[in-house]
Structures are given as structure tokens and as C-alpha cells.
Amino acid sequence: MTEHILISQPEPGIALVELARGKVNAIDHRMYGELAEAFDRLSDDPTVNVAVLTGRGHVFCAGNDLNDFRTMDTTSGELQMRNVRRAMFNLIDCSIPVIAAVNGPALGSGFGLTASCDLVVASAKATFGLPEMNVGVLGGGRFTARMLPQQAMRRLFFTAEAVDAHTLERWGAPIEVVPHDVLMTTALTRARSIASKSRYALTLAKQSLNGCEGMDLKRGYELEQTFTVRLSEHPDSKTAVEARMAALTNGKNI
Missing domain, CATH: 3.90.226.10 (2-enoyl-CoA Hydratase; Chain A, domain 1)
Known part of the structure; x- marks a missing residue:
């Protein structure tokens, strides 16, 4: 308290x-x-x-x-x-x-x-x-x-x-x-x-941005990509992709 x-x-x-x-x-x-x-x-x-x-x-x-x-x-x-x-x-x-x-x-x-x-x-x-x-x-x-x-x-x-x-x-x-x-x-x-976003995605994004803030472009982007791969395996990632594809199919703007 x-x-x-x-x-x-x-x-x-x-x-x-x-x-x-x-x-x-x-x-x-x-x-x-x-x-x-x-x-x-x-x-x-x-x-x-x-x-x-x-x-x-x-x-x-x-x-x-x-x-x-x-x-x-x-x-x-x-x-x-x-x-x-x-x-x-x-x-x-x-x-x-x-x-x-x-x-x-x-x-x-x-x-x-x-x-x-x-x-x-x-x-x-x-x-x-x-x-x-x-x-x-x-x-x-x-x-x-x-x-x-x-x-x-x-x-x-x-x-x-x-x-x-x-x-x-x-x-x-x-x-x-x-x-x-x-x-x-x-x-x-x-x-x-x-x-409204996935908490799991938000926590990975925060770690990624904090981690690469003090890095040069090459090392920072490499670090970000490791987090991209980690997130892509999570069910929240697949749900987000499918929802976006469905929206595009229904004629919604990008």
C-alpha cells in the first residue's frame, strides 16, 4: 500500500x-x-x-x-x-x-x-x-x-x-x-x-524499443527482428493477422 x-x-x-x-x-x-x-x-x-x-x-x-x-x-x-x-x-x-x-x-x-x-x-x-x-x-x-x-x-x-x-x-x-x-x-x-492491443505484444514491443534505443541502426534493427519472430509464434499475433486480412477482404482501408 x-x-x-x-x-x-x-x-x-x-x-x-x-x-x-x-x-x-x-x-x-x-x-x-x-x-x-x-x-x-x-x-x-x-x-x-x-x-x-x-x-x-x-x-x-x-x-x-x-x-x-x-x-x-x-x-x-x-x-x-x-x-x-x-x-x-x-x-x-x-x-x-x-x-x-x-x-x-x-x-x-x-x-x-x-x-x-x-x-x-x-x-x-x-x-x-x-x-x-x-x-x-x-x-x-x-x-x-x-x-x-x-x-x-x-x-x-x-x-x-x-x-x-x-x-x-x-x-x-x-x-x-x-x-x-x-x-x-x-x-x-x-x-x-x-x-486495445495484445498485452503480450505490448510487453515485447516495450522491451524491443528499450533495448534498441541506445544501439546503432544495424544492431538495433537486428534486435527488433528477434522480437518480431518471438511475437509471430504467439496466438495473439495470428489473431491480429487474420482480423486484418478479414477487414481488407471486407473493403476496409489500410
Whole structure:
């Protein structure tokens, strides 16, 4: 049971994961542990095909709880950073796709959580930033580089100034910016599209994409093909092929 990570299932196949700690959803070391456990559980839940991650209230996530930094030294800091890495990597490695529904400021680790998701839908009211330099710490650049070119990421990092969602989109971030009042409707629409797919196919696809992300073209495509062969042997694959062929026979468009 988690205190600050709330999980519900609003529709079949879809999990809603809400960050819920204080007014700004700042993450402390205990909440990082809860995040890691939450995405572990979702990985093993056969009733869920996709998750939507959002923040409760008006803020997605304001980053780390600054109280953790006040007493941090090299010994305690390494233990805390391991906890952070476990949460982030469990999100990235979650066996099902995760959609970020960014409802407000996503700062520091909040930006890191966003960058660790598979799809991002952002409210026009959302802001993104890396304020670490203003509070005497570092981190966040490598995660942000999953979404932005190097110089855009470095501008955020060195200035510690937040930008709005439309600016982030203009800089090249692959996010879908929508009016605030349709944020969750849009995120759930994307989730339904994913949830309709075979869970087995989704988990193989997630492993495949994660595995080839850091590879060159040749090695990455070779890895993808091994997953294609694995999926082709599964009954879900044959069902999908037959359904598509039947649709084409009945005159439906490709």
C-alpha cells in the first residue's frame, strides 16, 4: 500500500497513477520507493495494458523535496540517488507503455519522470524546467536529452529557467499540447488505443524499443527482428493477422 502514489483503474486495461504528496507533489526518498514499487506492480499486473501518470492537484511534480538536500552528504547522497535511479528505471522498464499527462509544472525530477514515459500529453498550462543549479545540486540533463536537442537541454540546465509547453514543443520535444480542460480526455483516448492491443505484444514491443534505443541502426534493427519472430509464434499475433486480412477482404482501408 502506498501513501503518495495512488493507483486506480478508470477503464478496463488502463491504470491511472497519480502523484499525491502535498501541494506540489515534491518527491522525498520514501515516495521514490513507492514509485519504484508501483511500476513494478504494474509490470506484473495482467489486467493492465497501459498506464497514465499524472499529478493530483495543479502541479504535476515540482521535483525533489528540498529537505532531503539540506542534510545530504556523499554517504547519504549516494543512498538517496540509488533510490531515485530505481524509481526512474522502473518507470522506463515498466513492461507496459506509460503516458505522461502533464497537468502543471514538471520541474527537476518531475521533468525526469516525464522524459521516462513513452508518450507525453501536456496541458497548455504545463511548464518544464531544470531548477537544480538554483538549489545547489545537479542532475536531470541526461533524462531531458531524451526529449530535447542538446543545446535546448543545456539552456534549461544552465539558466534553471522554466519554459511553457508550447516552447518545449517548438524546441523539438515530441509532446502533444492540448487545452487544460481536455488533458485527461486526450490522455485516456491515447490510452484506449494502446489498451486495445495484445498485452503480450505490448510487453515485447516495450522491451524491443528499450533495448534498441541506445544501439546503432544495424544492431538495433537486428534486435527488433528477434522480437518480431518471438511475437509471430504467439496466438495473439495470428489473431491480429487474420482480423486484418478479414477487414481488407471486407473493403476496409489500410
